[in-house]
Amino acid sequence: MSEIVEAIVLGIVQGLTEFLPVSSSGHIEIVNFLFGNDATGEENLTMTIILHAATAISTLLVFRKDILNILKGVFSSTWNDDKKFAVAIIISMIPAAIIGLFFEDIVEQFFTQNLLLVGIMLLITAALLYLADRAKDTTKSVGFKHAVIIGIAQAVATLPGLSRSGSTIATSVLLGVDRSKAARFSFLMVVPLILGKMAKDALDGDFSSQKLNALPLIVGFVAALMTGYVACTWMINLVKKSQLTYFSVYCVIVGLIAIFSTLIMNS
Numbered sequence: 001m002s003e004i005v006e007a008i009v010l011g012i013v014q015g016l017t018e019f020l021p022v023s024s025s026g027h028i029e030i031v032n033f034l035f036g037n038d039a040t041g042e043e044n045l046t047m048t049i050i051l052h053a054a055t056a057i058s059t060l061l062v063f064r065k066d067i068l069n070i071l072k073g074v075f076s077s078t079w080n081d082d083k084k085f086a087v088a089i090i091i092s093m094i095p096a097a098i099i100g101l102f103f104e105d106i107v108e109q110f111f112t113q114n115l116l117l118v119g120i121m122l123l124i125t126a127a128l129l130y131l132a133d134r135a136k137d138t139t140k141s142v143g144f145k146h147a148v149i150i151g152i153a154q155a156v157a158t159l160p161g162l163s164r165s166g167s168t169i170a171t172s173v174l175l176g177v178d179r180s181k182a183a184r185f186s187f188l189m190v191v192p193l194i195l196g197k198m199a200k201d202a203l204d205g206d207f208s209s210q211k212l213n214a215l216p217l218i219v220g221f222v223a224a225l226m227t228g229y230v231a232c233t234w235m236i237n238l239v240k241k242s243q244l245t246y247f248s249v250y251c252v253i254v255g256l257i258a259i260f261s262t263l264i265m266n267s
Contacts, residue, residue: 006035007047007216011223014051015058018224019187019231021129021166021247022254024055026118029160030258033115049198050217051224056194058228059187062236066184081141085185088142092151092189099155100197107158114160116262121161122255129248132170140176142185149175154189161255164190166247169239183239187232 013031017024028048060067073082099107110117142150153171157164165186172182238244 003216004219007220008223011220012227015224015227016231018055018228019165019235021163022251023125023161023163026122026161029118050221052194053198054221054224055228056191058225058232059191061229062232063188088144088147089189091144091147093193095151095155096193099158110160115258118161119255119258121159122251125163125166126248126251128170129166129244132173133242133244135173137176138173138179141181142177146175179239183236
């Protein structure tokens with residue numbers, strides 16, 4: 001039963017924090033620490049992939065109309081905004097894809113319930129959100145140069161505690177991109193990476209080589225899917241209204257708690 005409860009909590013946390021700019025990976029690490037989850041990095045990674053798959057599907061559901069328009073534009077014979085948007089997404093994927101393909105083992109080493117690292121990265125997330133909320137000139141569309149910089153921000157945000165959505169949305173807004181377009185781009189740019197990551201692990205046999213209980217994975221998936229759909233819709237409205245400072249304050253509080261907890265335990 002404890003596995004089911006943990007899976008539900010992890011799913012809810014993942015669904016909310018994947019879209020809200022407070023770092024899903026950082027909160028998953030905190031939850032694992034609180035539950036005393038001492039599973040290996042590979043086992044934790046499997047649950048992480050399942051939860052990310054759920055949030056990817058929730059993104060597809062929220063942006064289903066946008067995705068259909070983008071696909072129509074891609075297969076159109078003329079150069080249009082949807083085709084340009086699709087190319088920008090592909091460009092933005094390159095930095096994170098490089099990290100995933102060549103530095104995956106190094107990245108996994110950071111996911112060891114290192115609350116000090118999580119706390120520091122949450123403080124950086126807080127600073128980015130605070131600055132983004134105060135950006136004034138935000139009227140641009142996402143260009144190819146923007147896509148490169150936003151893609152680098154996404155790659156760096158593989159560190160636990162550094163919010164992917166927070167980093168990419170904040171970077172976009174600080175570059176002058178319209179807030180609504182920044183949120184849309186941030187959420188859509190990660191979907192191909194998640195699906196590609198799942199395909200890679202499936203081909204590598206990472207799932208078949210593990211003896212895992214399927215029920216917690218299913219429960220976690222459903223919880224993440226439902227909460228992810230709600231959080232994604234909510235987050236779009238929050239970005240439009242420049243209400244990221246609230247999350248900045250939250251990240252500061254949780255980040256400081258994580259840092260001081262680590263210092264106390266190590267003293």
